[in-house]
Amino acid sequence: MSAPYILVVDDEPDIREIVREILEDEGYQVGLAENAAAARESRRARRPDATLLDIWMPDTDGITLLKEWSESGENDTPIIMMSGHGTVETAVEATRLGAYDFIEKPLSMAKLLLTVKHALESARLKHENIGLKRQAQPEAEPIGRSAVMQALRQQVRRIGQHDAAVLVTGEPGSGRQVVARYLHANSARAVGPFVDVGVAGMTWDGSAVELFGSEDGSRVHYGWLEQASGGTLFLNDIADMDLATQARLLGALQQRALLRLGAKEPVQIDVRIVAATSRNLGEEVAARRFREDLYYHLNVVPLQVPALREHAEDVPELLEFYVNQFAVQDKLPYRRFAMAAQNYLRQYSWPGNVRELKNLVQRLLILGTEDEIDQEEVETALGAMPRKTVPGQLPGFDMPLREARDLFEKAYLEHLLQVSGGNVSKVAQRAGLERTHLYRKLRALGVDTKKVTGGP
Numbered sequence: 056m057s058a059p060y061i062l063v064v065d066d067e068p069d070i071r072e073i074v075r076e077i078l079e080d081e082g083y084q085v086g087l088a089e090n091a092a093a094a095r096e097s098r099r100a101r102r103p104d105a106t107l108l109d110i111w112m113p114d115t116d117g118i119t120l121l122k123e124w125s126e127s128g129e130n131d132t133p134i135i136m137m138s139g140h141g142t143v144e145t146a147v148e149a150t151r152l153g154a155y156d157f158i159e160k161p162l163s164m165a166k167l168l169l170t171v172k173h174a175l176e177s178a179r180l181k182h183e184n185i186g187l188k189r190q191a192q193p194e195a196e197p198i199g200r201s202a203v204m205q206a207l208r209q210q211v212r213r214i215g216q217h218d219a220a221v222l223v224t225g226e227p228g229s230g231r232q233v234v235a236r237y238l239h240a241n242s243a244r245a246v247g248p249f250v251d252v253g254v255a256g257m258t259w260d261g262s263a264v265e266l267f268g269s270e271d272g273s274r275v276h277y278g279w280l281e282q283a284s285g286g287t288l289f290l291n292d293i294a295d296m297d298l299a300t301q302a303r304l305l306g307a308l309q310q311r312a313l314l315r316l317g318a319k320e321p322v323q324i325d326v327r328i329v330a331a332t333s334r335n336l337g338e339e340v341a342a343r344r345f346r347e348d349l350y351y352h353l354n355v356v357p358l359q360v361p362a363l364r365e366h367a368e369d370v371p372e373l374l375e376f377y378v379n380q381f382a383v384q385d386k387l388p389y390r391r392f393a394m395a396a397q398n399y400l401r402q403y404s405w406p407g408n409v410r411e412l413k414n415l416v417q418r419l420l421i422l423g424t425e426d427e428i429d430q431e432e433v434e435t436a437l438g439a440m441p442r443k444t445v446p447g448q449l450p451g452f453d454m455p456l457r458e459a460r461d462l463f464e465k466a467y468l469e470h471l472l473q474v475s476g477g478n479v480s481k482v483a484q485r486a487g488l489e490r491t492h493l494y495r496k497l498r499a500l501g502v503d504t505k506k507v508t509g510g511p
Contacts, residue, residue, distance in 0.1 A: 057285050057325045059175055060084040062103035064094040064120075065137065066112045070162070074107065077164050078171070091115035095273045098124075100322060102281045103132055105155075105174050107167075110138035110145065118148060125152045127274040131282070133174035137162065179248055196237045197230055198376055199369030203361050208237070214356050215241035220308075222293075222353045223331040225360030227476020228410030231331040232291065234360050239287040244327055247286025252279050255292035255479050256494050259299035267303065269316040280313055283326045293330040293353065294339050295480050295490075298346065305349040328353065333478060363405040363412065370401045373409065377416040387420040395430040403437070407476065465500040468493075477504055 061083050063074050068089070075085045086103065088094040091114050097103075110117040117136060124134070136149045139160035146157040155174045158166060197204055197211075214221060215238050223231045232251065239249045257263055268278030279288060290296075296304070307313040308328060312321040330353045339345035363370070374392050381387045392400075405411055418436055419428050468482065475481040483490040497504065 058082050058084050059104040059285065060086065060101060061171065062086045062088065062094070062097055062106045064088045064091075064097075064106065064112075064117070065109040066090060067109075070109075070160075074162070074167070077168065081168060083171075091120050094120060099270065099273070099275050100320070102275075102277045102284060102322075104178065104285070105132055105171055106134045107171075108134055108136055108154075110136055110149075111140060118145065118152070121149060121152045121154060131277065133178050135170055135174060179246070195240070197233055197360075198373055199366055200372060201366040201368045203366040204369060207234070207361065210358065211238050212241045214238060214358065216243075217356070218243070218327055219355040220328045220330070220353050221356045221358055222336070223329060223358045223360060224336075225331075225333065226362045226408055227333045227478055228408035229333075229360045229362055230409045231333075231360050232289065234358065235287070235289045235329045235331060238329060238358075239289075239327075242287070242327070244286050248283055249287050249289065250279050250283040251289045251291065253291045254300075255295035256490065257295075257300050258297045259303065263300045263303070264316050266300070267307070267313055267315055270318040275315070278313075278315065280307060280324050280326060281322070285325055287327045287329055290328065290330045292332060292478070294332040294334040294336060294345060295478075298344075301346045301349050305346060305352060308352055333476060334480075363408045367401045367403075367405075370403075370412070371397045373412055374400065374416060377413050378420065381417055381420050385417075387417070388423075390420055390423055390426060390428050392433075393427050393429045396428050396433045399430045399433055407473075410476065461500060464496070465502060468497060468500065468502055472502070472504055479504065 061078055063071055063078075063085060065071050065074070066089055071087050071089070075087060078085045086097050086101065088097045090112055094106075094108070098106075108117045108121065117138075121134060121136070133155035134153065136146075136154045136157045137160060138145065138157070149157055155177065156170050158170060197207055199205075211234060221235075221238060223234055225231050225234075235251075236249060239245060252266070254266070257266065264276070264278065266278050266280060268281055269276045307324065310321070311325070312323050314321045336345055336350050336354070340347045340350050363373075371392070374397065378389065378391070382389045400412075407414070415433075415436060419432065422436075423432060425432075468486070471482040471485055472479075475485070479493065480490060483493045486493065488496070
């Protein structure tokens with residue numbers, strides 16, 4: 056992986072060179088710009104991991120440039136302001152516009168290096184927090200002491216020592232994302248960002264701009280491929296990416312460069328790809344729904360995540376982990392599973408895998424009142440969805456037809472999403488809908504697929 060890239064913008068040649076030498080001695084890559092115009096071009100050509108920006112420059116001052124980047128959404132990486140004539144008002148304005156910090160000239164190199172280090176660490180944590188969303192206590196590694204899980208962790212650590220692309224497969228809810236994060240944490244790219252992207256439904260004429268980025272004049276929007284520079288890009292549900300986007304992705308990975316939408320010149324990328332799917336990509340290739348050349352590019356190192364039923368002896372440990380997680384994260388009451396309940400759950404088939412177990416624990420902590428969870432309560436929770444309904448008991452009979460239909464369709468689609476583990480293609484097939492039409496309907500009904508499926 057490449058070292059973090061720092062852009063230094065200052066009109067004084069001596070300062071630029073001194074800062075460059077100091078940063079390069081610390082192992083950073085450094086770009087130099089003597090004015091605003093050069094800074095804009097440098098940022099267009101390569102996304103910096105951090106920027107050192109002088110306030111007083113002859114053409115366009117640093118505050119104006121910072122404001123320009125802020126308003127166009129280009130300050131997604133930390134910007135550290137430098138000035139020999141700074142005032143409190145200037146520092147406050149820079150902070151308001153999104154600057155990470157403000158340091159005064161003459162520069163203390165020790166303070167500058169510490170500020171850069173903290174800025175890069177802050178940016179990395181920010182990216183990870185975006186990916187983790189509401190998971191306050193994510194799994195640091197695949198959980199379980201079984202031989203199956205010990206072998207999986209050992210295999211992931213071994214793969215992590217190499218930089219090849221990895222294709223993670225496994226049933227919905229089995230923990231493919233957790234494995235991908237563990238792989239990143241045990242690789243040479245661990246200090247870089249981990250960018251988690253769900254690409255299901257991504258189309259070249261739609262959301263693919265978020266993957267490849269865009270340019271409009273001097274304004275640049277960095278896509279996920281560039282945001283993951285120096286780290287790992289996790290492409291979840293890769294089988295659901297449309298063919299046009301697959302072709303563009305393949306070109307970027309082969310050339311290690313991409314052309315942003317609206318751009319004329321390509322930019323280099325340095326990223327490890329970890330793709331994941333619950334489907335058989337070989338069958339998707341045979342059915343011409345997935346490009347064969349991209350499949351071979353992604354499947355350099357295959358990694359299979361076992362279903363929970365294949366390591367059922369880990370169920371008690373998983374139950375304990377999620378009880379503790381929800382008690383800390385959501386302030387739910389701590390409850391313990393009786394031995395009979397644990398044994399019952401070890402014999403359960405777990406069609407929804409670890410995700411189903413996690414959701415079950417959350418449901419029991421929310422609805423239960425006793426300190427101990429017994430087998431009867433577990434059986435009731437697992438069978439909470441009624442198998443048969445009486446027409447007179449269905450909700451919506453007191454509503455207008457359109458509202459009642461929307462209510463049913465929302466419940467129907469949420470149910471299909473749950474049983475399919477969030478696989479939109481399977482839902483579309485079972486519902487008899489085109490995938491594009493299904494996405495429109497989900498949006499119209501206010502169905503959030505991530506909230507419905509949840510889990511790792």
